[in-house]
């Protein structure tokens with residue numbers, strides 16, 4: 001059943017990739033500003049493709065770290081991804097027209113509260129750092145001229161200093177309460193994080209007449225928030 005009309009239907013559709021949770025929730029008001037309303041609740045169904053009030057616009061739900069990949073390869077025309085995720089991905093093939101200023105937090109170095117980070121840095125010791133964000137961490141410590149052994153983790157990092165796996169972690173911090181609950185100390189916030197709109201470069205050319213007004217409406221909504 002993949003005749004020409006199916007292909008055309010795909011070309012007529014605008015696909016937006018979002019991750020469930022804070023990015024989905026915080027993108028909804030921006031979509032509303034562009035006249036787009038998601039008509040299905042992701043928490044009440046297992047659907048991964050959600051319809052909107054616009055027959056030509058749909059939302060696909062993907063893992064936060066997969067958003068740049070979907071958009072880069074045209075699985076989605078546009079998406080919303082954290083700066084952390086974009087820096088780790090590299091941003092190849094992505095047009096990044098807009099900081100949406102949502103899902104704000106910071107990237108920080110944290111240690112056990114009894115670890116003397118500053119003197120370890122001063123003395124030029126090798127520091128063992130566990131993180132999910134190895135690219136961001138590698139760059140940060142290289143810029144500081146600090147020698148580190150990076151340990152890649154996929155799950156919660158807070159456990160690493162507590163078990164002796166690492167001296168420090170590089171992780172996202174918003175309120176700091178998770179660190180505190182695990183007796184960790186934020187010793188070096190170094191990067192402000194927020195989420196960006198990312199657009200597939202080919203889609204921007206082919207679907208410009210519909211993508212441009214969406215991007216402009218998002219930009220106006222972000223600016224109106226101050």
Ligand code: ATP
Nearest residue numbers: 021022064065082083084085103104105172174193
């Ligand atoms: P998962 O939690 O499913 O493993 P994830 O951590 O990648 O995946 P989210 O927790 O939804 O997904 O985070 C999505 C984005 O939101 C992150 O890439 C980051 O930019 C931002 N973010 C993460 N944690 C916070 C936070 N505590 N406060 C504000 N923004 C955050």
Ligand code: MG
Nearest residue numbers: 021022064172
């Ligand atoms: Mg998370």
